[in-house]
Amino acid sequence: MKRLTLGLAMGVFLTAGAIAWAGYTWEYTDGKKAEFGLDVRVRYDLYDRDVNPTWSPAGREVGPDFQYFRIRERVWGKLDLWEGAKLVLRLGNRWQYYTSHFLDPNNQHDSSAVAGGGSPTWEAPDEVYIDNLYVEWTSIMDSPWSVTLGRQDFMLGNGMVLLEGTPFDQGRSIYFTGASTTYQTECDTVKMFGFYDDYRDRTALIHDQKRSLRYGNTTVAGIDWTHRFTKMFNTELYYMWSDIEDDDNDGVAFANDGSLDSRIQFFGGRVFGSPTDLIDYGVEFCKQSARYPLDTDSDPDPTGSMLDARLKFKTPDDTAMKPTFGLQVTQFSGDDPKSGGENEGWVGLFDTYPIYREEFLPARFGALGWTNLTQYRADTCLQVMEKVKATVAYAYLVAEYGENSPTSAYNGGGNTMGELISLFVDWKAMESLVLSFEGATFIPGDYYAGGQQAEWLRLQAVWTY
Numbered sequence: 001m002k003r004l005t006l007g008l009a010m011g012v013f014l015t016a017g018a019i020a021w022a023g024y025t026w027e028y029t030d031g032k033k034a035e036f037g038l039d040v041r042v043r044y045d046l047y048d049r050d051v052n053p054t055w056s057p058a059g060r061e062v063g064p065d066f067q068y069f070r071i072r073e074r075v076w077g078k079l080d081l082w083e084g085a086k087l088v089l090r091l092g093n094r095w096q097y098y099t100s101h102f103l104d105p106n107n108q109h110d111s112s113a114v115a116g117g118g119s120p121t122w123e124a125p126d127e128v129y130i131d132n133l134y135v136e137w138t139s140i141m142d143s144p145w146s147v148t149l150g151r152q153d154f155m156l157g158n159g160m161v162l163l164e165g166t167p168f169d170q171g172r173s174i175y176f177t178g179a180s181t182t183y184q185t186e187c188d189t190v191k192m193f194g195f196y197d198d199y200r201d202r203t204a205l206i207h208d209q210k211r212s213l214r215y216g217n218t219t220v221a222g223i224d225w226t227h228r229f230t231k232m233f234n235t236e237l238y239y240m241w242s243d244i245e246d247d248d249n250d251g252v253a254f255a256n257d258g259s260l261d262s263r264i265q266f267f268g269g270r271v272f273g274s275p276t277d278l279i280d281y282g283v284e285f286c287k288q289s290a291r292y293p294l295d296t297d298s299d300p301d302p303t304g305s306m307l308d309a310r311l312k313f314k315t316p317d318d319t320a321m322k323p324t325f326g327l328q329v330t331q332f333s334g335d336d337p338k339s340g341g342e343n344e345g346w347v348g349l350f351d352t353y354p355i356y357r358e359e360f361l362p363a364r365f366g367a368l369g370w371t372n373l374t375q376y377r378a379d380t381c382l383q384v385m386e387k388v389k390a391t392v393a394y395a396y397l398v399a400e401y402g403e404n405s406p407t408s409a410y411n412g413g414g415n416t417m418g419e420l421i422s423l424f425v426d427w428k429a430m431e432s433l434v435l436s437f438e439g440a441t442f443i444p445g446d447y448y449a450g451g452q453q454a455e456w457l458r459l460q461a462v463w464t465y
Contacts, residue, residue: 032080039464041072048454069098070122072172074131085137091205094172095126127204131173144184151177154193156224156238157270160308160330160351161286165197166213167352174353176220187228194221199246215349216246216261232273236284240266242349264290264302264347280312290347304346304371307331322383330355334372334400346371356395358422358440358456373417374398387428395420402447414446436460 027033045068072094079087134150154176156162165176178195199216201208222240229235244262268286275281290302313325335345348370355370356377379393402415422440429435438458 034080035078037076037465039074039076039462041463042461043068043070043072044459045070045457047456048452067098068096070094070096076132081135084139085135087135088132089130090132091128092131092173093125093128094122094169095124096122097124122209126207127209128206129173129201129204131175146182146184148180151175152180154180154195156191156222156240157236157268157284158282158308158310160284160306160355161238161266161268162220162222162240162350164350164353165195165218166201167215167350168213169211171353189224189226191224192222193224195219216244218245218349219243220350222266230273232275233271234273236270236272238266238268240268242266244349262290262347264288264349268306278314278316280310280314282308282310284308288347302335302343302345302347304333304344305331306333306346306348306370324381326377326379326381328377328379329375330377331374331400332370332372336401356393356422357424357438358420372399372401374400389426391422391424393420393422393424395422397445399447413449416445417447418442418444432464434462434464436462 024036025033026036046065048065072092074090074092076088076090081087130151132151132153134148134152136146136148138146140146153174154162154165164174166173175197176193176195177197178193180191180193183190196219197214197217199214199218200210200212220240220242222238224236224238226236227234242262242264244264246261266286266288268284270282270284272282273280284307286306288302288304290304308330309328311327315323332346332348333344335343351370356375375395375397377393377395379391381389381391384390396419397417399415399417402413402417420440420442423438425437427435436458438456438460440456442454442456444453
């Protein structure tokens with residue numbers, strides 16, 4: 001309690017400092033300006049250790065809850081260069097004042113993390129990293145073309161296939177480094193992209209912790225084409241190629257040492273639209289073709305697939321509390337243990353993040369991403385007050401293959417993973433301050449042997465300028 005009280009006091013201090021510095025714009029020459037800003041995110045997380053069955057294979061209690069108190073600060077600047085072009089820089093720092101995780105010491109530096117063989121820690125002020133650094137040039141020479149060069153955030157569609165460029169840093173950043181171009185007309189948007197990132201960030205400015213941020217040295221390139229027919233019906237087609245080199249561990253902890261070397265192609269498409277002002281829909285499907293891993297010919301290559309279907313019902317603006325209702329079915333294919341020389345499981349490289357907002361879900365289903373999972377989900381969102389929004393969600397989770405699951409830690413003999421009930425409350429306390437309460441409980445099914453019910457809780461404050 002003493003640690004939490006002191007941590008909260010530090011959060012209040014950071015709040016006062018953030019409010020004192022609002023976003024600032026300076027016209028440094030005629031027609032050109034520079035902008036500066038800051039955002040601070042303070043999080044307190046608590047979740048059961050039992051949330052991951054590999055830690056409690058027989059359904060046993062394995063110790064007290066994991067708790068985190070983490071703070072991320074980012075400063076950013078934008079500078080006009082010439083007509084339509086600007087330079088963007090964002091620096092970040094994320095550290096944790098308190099954690100109860102036995103592998104993640106409280107606010108201290110573990111020298112073995114740098115030399116190899118130890119766990120990276122988050123000593124304040126931790127490393128300062130380059131979160132974004134790019135030049136963006138829009139409407140080049142009055143043409144439909146735009147280009148972005150450098151370290152940038154990048155997403156395809158709803159982010160079900162490509163969004164998370166740094167999956168191992170626990171919500172600190174999502175960047176890719178390279179180039180993306182966009183061709184934009186009234187009906188068509190074509191994006192082409194190519195990125196390369198080392199498995200760890202070698203550009204940390206201060207106190208480099210040499211953390212592993214992704215599966216390996218990663219190359220990804222592709223093209224995405226969206227065509228707007230009508231408001232009711234639109235299409236998106238994409239192709240993406242990736243190459244993972246996982247054989248350069250530098251003696252740093254958590255490197256996979258070749259086990260994830262792979263080349264994976266993604267072929268996908270999406271249809272979406274709004275038949276009326278009160279209904280939105282979307283259906284996306286993606287298929288994989290892969291060599292995984294590259295260091296052996298004995299393992300079958302994945303041929304996984306992903307399907308995501310969404311339907312959202314809205315209400316007229318004058319409806320009390322402006323409720324919305326969402327239905328969603330998402331499937332990540334699993335590997336059929338009876339298929340022998342085939343591997344039908346989905347291999348997620350850039351989707352390993354809490355897609356459904358519940359932070360603990362990726363930890364539950366494994367650090368290598370979503371696979372062997374079908375989710376049936378419903379949610380309701382209410383504007384309970386002018387500045388307070390509440391969302392309640394229910395999800396029923398099923399394993400495509402459960403009865404013959406080769407994973408001994410999960411050998412409950414059934415296919416039902418369980419039920420997930422969630423509540424999110426967001427309060428816009430100020431124009432630049434959002435306070436959130438997030439919680440979920442997971443009720444395990446017969447997929448897990450003696451599974452234990454697990455809870456997750458988060459208190460969060462975000463200041464943006």
